[in-house]
Amino acid sequence: MVGFQVIVKKMSHLPGDRNTWNIMSTKSLSLRLSFYYLALFLIVGTFVPYLPLWMGGRGLSSEQIGLVLAVALWAKIPVGLSMTGEIDYSGKRKRSLLLIALVSLGGMIIMDYANSFVAILLVWLLVGTLLTTAMPIADSLSLLAANRSGVRYGKVRRWGSISFIIASVAGGWYLQGRASDDVLWLMVGGTVLLVIATMLMPDLRTEPRGRNRPAILDVLKSPNFLLFVATAALLQSSHAGLYGFASRHWIDAGLDENTVGLLWAEGVIAEVIIFSAGGFLVAKFGPARLLMLAGLAGMVRWGVLSQTTELPVLIAIQALHGLTFSGTHIAAFAFIMQNVQEEQSASAQGLFDSLAMGLFFGLSMAAAGWVYERATSDAFLLMTTLSLAGGLGATLLYWRTRNN
Numbered sequence: 001m002v003g004f005q006v007i008v009k010k011m012s013h014l015p016g017d018r019n020t021w022n023i024m025s026t027k028s029l030s031l032r033l034s035f036y037y038l039a040l041f042l043i044v045g046t047f048v049p050y051l052p053l054w055m056g057g058r059g060l061s062s063e064q065i066g067l068v069l070a071v072a073l074w075a076k077i078p079v080g081l082s083m084t085g086e087i088d089y090s091g092k093r094k095r096s097l098l099l100i101a102l103v104s105l106g107g108m109i110i111m112d113y114a115n116s117f118v119a120i121l122l123v124w125l126l127v128g129t130l131l132t133t134a135m136p137i138a139d140s141l142s143l144l145a146a147n148r149s150g151v152r153y154g155k156v157r158r159w160g161s162i163s164f165i166i167a168s169v170a171g172g173w174y175l176q177g178r179a180s181d182d183v184l185w186l187m188v189g190g191t192v193l194l195v196i197a198t199m200l201m202p203d204l205r206t207e208p209r210g211r212n213r214p215a216i217l218d219v220l221k222s223p224n225f226l227l228f229v230a231t232a233a234l235l236q237s238s239h240a241g242l243y244g245f246a247s248r249h250w251i252d253a254g255l256d257e258n259t260v261g262l263l264w265a266e267g268v269i270a271e272v273i274i275f276s277a278g279g280f281l282v283a284k285f286g287p288a289r290l291l292m293l294a295g296l297a298g299m300v301r302w303g304v305l306s307q308t309t310e311l312p313v314l315i316a317i318q319a320l321h322g323l324t325f326s327g328t329h330i331a332a333f334a335f336i337m338q339n340v341q342e343e344q345s346a347s348a349q350g351l352f353d354s355l356a357m358g359l360f361f362g363l364s365m366a367a368a369g370w371v372y373e374r375a376t377s378d379a380f381l382l383m384t385t386l387s388l389a390g391g392l393g394a395t396l397l398y399w400r401t402r403n404n
Contacts, residue, residue, distance in 0.1 A: 026149040030156055032202050033142055036097075037160035039197035040134060042190035044160075045167025047128075049247045049264050050175065050183045056248070057180030060117055066244055066369015068121050072128030073362035077354040080133045084140070084350025088343060091205040093141045094198070100130045100137075101198040105191040111184055132357060136349035143337055143345050144204045153333055154278025161271035161326070168268065172261020219348045222339045224400055228332075231291055231393030233356035235328045238298050238386035240364035241379040242305075245372045253309035263318055270322030278330040287338070288398035290331035295391025297323035299384055306380035324387070332356070 055065045087093055107127035114120045145151035171186055219225060250260050274281070281290055301320040304313060332352060340348040364386060372379040 026151055029145045029149055029151050029202055032200050033138075033145060033151065033156045034159040036138060036194075036197045036201050037157055038163040039190065039194040040131075040138070041160035041163040042167045042193060043131060043187055045164035045264075045268075046171050046183065046186045046190060048164075048243050049168050049260065050171055050180075051187075052244060052248060053175075054180045054183040055120060058115060058120060060120065062245065062248070062373045063369050064117050066366050066372070068117075068124050069128070069244055070362040070366035070369070071121060072124050073132065073358050073365060075125055075129040075358075076133050077358040079129050080136060080350045080354040080358060081347075083133060084136060084346040087137065087140070087346040091343075092203075093137055093144075093205070093346065094201050094203045096137055097134060097141075097201060098195075098198045100134045101191070101195045104130050105188070105195055108184070108188045108191050112181075133353075135357070136353035137346065139333065139353075140346040140349040141201070141204055143333070143349070145202065146337065148204070152279060154275040154330060157278075157329075158272045158275035161268045161275060164268045164271070165265040168264035169261045172258045172264075176257045219340060219344050219351060222348075224397060225339065225348075227393065227397050227400070228287075228335050229352050229355050231390055231397055232328055232332045232335075232352065233360035234386050234390035234393060235291060235294050235298060235324070236356045237360040237364040238302060238383045238390065239325060240361055241302070241368040241372070241383045244365050244368055245379060246305075249372075250309060250314070255309075255311065259311070263314055266315065267318040267321030267325075270319050271326045274322035274326035275330065278326075278334075281327070281330060282334045286398075286401075287331040287335040288394055288401055290327050290334075291394035292391060292398060294323050294327040294331070295387050295394050297327070298387025299391065302380045302383035302387060306378070306384065 052065050052069075055068060060068070083096055087096055104127050107123055107130075111120070111123050111127065114123045139153075142151065142153050142156060145156075146153050167186075167190070171183070174186070175182060247260050247264075250263065251257065255263075285293065297320045301317050301324055304317045308314075336345065336348050336352065364382075368379040368382060371382055
């Protein structure tokens with residue numbers, strides 16, 4: 001296998017969907033998947049930088065904001081594992097993605113009526129949990145397309161990053177001088193588009209496993225899987241301080257919303273570059289060494305961010321987002337693709353996402369909120385420590401897999 005492209009098409013694993021597969025070209029698959037990632041990240045590109053501002057406008061403290069964001073991430077652990085386990089039982093992915101999109105749209109509308117900490121916590125517990133659970137399910141569907149048709153994951157997933165740029169920049173322009181409540185309606189519009197994109201998703205399926213043995217038990221038997229998950233989880237959770245409090249930190253330092261939006265956009269441009277080069281990077285370094293690079297980049301990035309808010313330095317350091325985020329994400333996708341059977345792929349993606357972007361990220365978000373409330377820059381030093389731990393895990397993973 002080179003990069004994410006597998007030449008052999010596994011046609012025998014398409015129960016009940018053979019006719020659909022025959023008429024669906026690689027280009028069509030790529031376009032449909034790209035559109036889904038674009039729609040999903042219009043929402044993500046709005047709530048990551050601007051939802052904390054909306055919550056602050058509703059009277060929540062930094063510590064409360066961190067807790068709201070963290071609880072939704074923790075809740076995705078049981079929700080994500082149960083949904084992805086059910087998907088491997090049934091072999092169906094699109095049905096779950098459509099349910100997530102429809103319920104999220106309803107929840108977004110209800111959020112307008114949430115004015116207290118408890119109300120916001122409960123509504124975001126529903127919406128935030130479902131939206132973040134959509135990613136591993138979409139990734140497992142993309143893995144099927146990569147296995148069966150040679151769809152290149154990095155080139156499909158980059159449209160999510162491009163969409164994030166559009167949302168963060170346009171959001172900064174739109175929100176400048178406006179009330180923070182307008183953040184919510186940008187998110188509602190993005191969710192409407194997500195419903196449409198989900199309806200257009202390819203309905204690729206795997207052979208139903210039945211309920212005799214959970215797929216996750218087979219996943220855990222894969223050599224070094226838990227070490228890989230812990231490593232990637234530490235590296236991804238190092239972004240918690242950035243996602244939860246960077247916008248507020250920069251605005252409090254005197255930057256305007258438009259400049260903050262451009263800083264977010266710069267980081268995601270770096271994402272696009274790394275995603276576009278994903279196949280080359282995996283072929284050149286392999287998953288473990290790519291994780292090592294992400295850990296090193298994180299230590300530099302968060303260490304500098306803890307020391308300064310000078311705009312020229314922020315511009316320089318934001319370019320490392322391509323390695324800290326995309327490098328980790330591509331390495332994780334490649335590791336799962338190389339080490340897990342596709343009929344177990346939803347459970348593997350679910351376990352990785354539940355721990356990396358659920359348990360670890362939620363703990364990190366809550367800790368960052370607590371630290372930020374008391375000593376602003378120390379929240380980013382905490383992120384530096386997580387990158388260091390992730391880098392050490394990646395080094396151990398490399399030594400354990402270097403002869404494979």
